Amino acid sequence: MTLSLQEISDRLELQDLVTRYADIIDRKAFAELSTLFTDNAVIDYEATGAPKCSVQEMVTFLNEAMSLFPNHQHLVSNTQFKVNGDTATGRVMCFNPMEMAVEGGTQTFILGIWYVDEFVRVDDRWLFASRKQEASWNLNFPDELRPN
Template sequence: MLTQQEISDRFEIQDLVFHYADLIDQKRIEELRDAVFTADAHIDYSAVGGSVGDLDATLEFLKSSLTDALFPNSQHLNANLQIQVDGDSATGRIMCFNPMEMTLSDTESQTYFLGIWYVDEYRRTENGWRICSRREEKSWVFNAPEFMNF
């Protein structure tokens, strides 16, 4: 049976995961620094062609790739949150359904869909739970532009 603390921790981590998705979709990338990740976070987006590295490298990658000109619209829908708490640390496996509208030219765009898993490690900090490690695992891709190699 879960304790009240474990239930509270799981809800806080769930809110953290949802907040990440909301910030990404609003392209409020810099806010990820203090609100979502630890300063020493390691993030691996390579499963879908993204960067691998520390927090600064990740934020630079996100700022340069998630522009309105390239991706005017996206949604990161998280589900099937599987979170295990162990004191001040936790792990999670989170499903993400991710439609992305990509601009192909001045008059053409294409929407494609990604199914990914986030494999996370979390740490309780003085400011609440934060992601200290995130690795994406690709599950499936649908309708991606031909030039993308997923």
């Protein structure tokens, strides 16, 4: 399969978008998320115990919730994108080690997550229209954090 320059550009731009998202989360610069999403985007992280909500509501949630985790990383890979003009869908793997303060020290756990994304091109740049987490697996996940 031969890709056009536009198809190569779209895929690289989408890959850069999901990488910038991971960087924003790991720097805890949550207010910057608004630069990556459309105004009416929906974020659904119910699979990992977070809400389904707007970007601004997620920023508020993350500012509080992520304070529980002094160290974490979001490694994104296995990016799969399907572009159709100015819209696209994606599926992205995330390997997510997290450290949490617990009585007597810290506990490290790992989440395996899939992000299922919808994208839209707005003013010649790609943005998330929606982002949903699908839980895949976990290791050493704290019972107190398990979704109901």
